[in-house]
Amino acid sequence: MKRTLFLAASLGWAISMISVSSIFAGENKLVHLPEPQTDGGRPLMQVLKDRSSSRSFSSEKLSAQALSNLLWAAFGINRPDTGKRTAPSAMDRQEIDIYVATAEGVYLYEAKNNALKLIRPGDIRSLTGRQDFVEEALVNLIYVADFSKMGNAPKEDKELYSAADTGFISQNVYLYCASERLATVVRGSIDRRELAKAMKLRPEQKIILAQSVGYPKK
Ligand SMILES: Cc1cc2nc3c(=O)[nH]c(=O)nc-3n(C[C@H](O)[C@H](O)[C@H](O)COP(=O)(O)O)c2cc1C
Numbered sequence: 001m002k003r004t005l006f007l008a009a010s011l012g013w014a015i016s017m018i019s020v021s022s023i024f025a026g027e028n029k030l031v032h033l034p035e036p037q038t039d040g041g042r043p044l045m046q047v048l049k050d051r052s053s054s055r056s057f058s059s060e061k062l063s064a065q066a067l068s069n070l071l072w073a074a075f076g077i078n079r080p081d082t083g084k085r086t087a088p089s090a091m092d093r094q095e096i097d098i099y100v101a102t103a104e105g106v107y108l109y110e111a112k113n114n115a116l117k118l119i120r121p122g123d124i125r126s127l128t129g130r131q132d133f134v135e136e137a138l139v140n141l142i143y144v145a146d147f148s149k150m151g152n153a154p155k156e157d158k159e160l161y162s163a164a165d166t167g168f169i170s171q172n173v174y175l176y177c178a179s180e181r182l183a184t185v186v187r188g189s190i191d192r193r194e195l196a197k198a199m200k201l202r203p204e205q206k207i208i209l210a211q212s213v214g215y216p217k218k
Pocket residue numbers: 051052053054055131185186187188189190209
């Protein structure tokens with residue numbers, strides 16, 4: 001089913017109105033993102049000079065284009081012929097899912113469709129970390145490992161690999177943010193049990209880290 005959605009209303013981004021495809025499969029509304037812009041950015045060495053953690057966020061909105069670019073940089077598909085991604089993953093299991101918590105709801109990034117799937121409406125940003133600033137960041141990314149994608153590997157290996165794989169994704173986000181002068185901080189201080197409940201995760205899904213992103217407070 002195709003519908004015109006007010007993205008700014010449904011996702012809280014600084015765009016007036018655009019036409020998007022919206023597919024309804026039960027509660028799972030799919031919102032397509034603009035094509036990521038993959039040819040911009042500042043030179044790598046300058047970006048590395050600027051990479052840092054910041055915990056102070058303004059209320060300036062992130063455009064849908066910027067969100068698309070951010071998610072592609074994080075863990076998008078950079079080789080469509082093989083479906084491989086911008087970050088490596090152990091045995092190419094691609095077990096890390098990125099959930100996006102905004103003021104309007106929690107979405108799952110679907111790299112293949114370049115889309116966000118609505119997981120649940122409502123603002124649960126404050127549950128994504130134990131620090132006060134998390135509810136002010138426009139976007140909180142939640143990195144969730146799906147252990148069911150990791151075959152019969154021992155639990156210790158699943159934990160080790162999914163933590164390492166998350167680190168690469170998080171660094172991609174750091175570099176994108178440094179390039180675009182966005183503020184970001186990766187975070188481990190999370191009440192994982194409470195957040196998993198709010199996100200309705202399956203038992204084999206494990207929250208690894210979260211990462212706040214937004215424009216810096218002036
Ligand atoms: C695995 C991991 C967990 C972290 N957890 C938190 C956290 O819960 N809260 C926080 O404010 N910063 C957290 N940080 C950010 C670090 O505090 C930060 O990277 C460190 O102070 C160095 O600062 P820099 O990133 O600006 O170089 C975490 C970093 C890593 C790598």
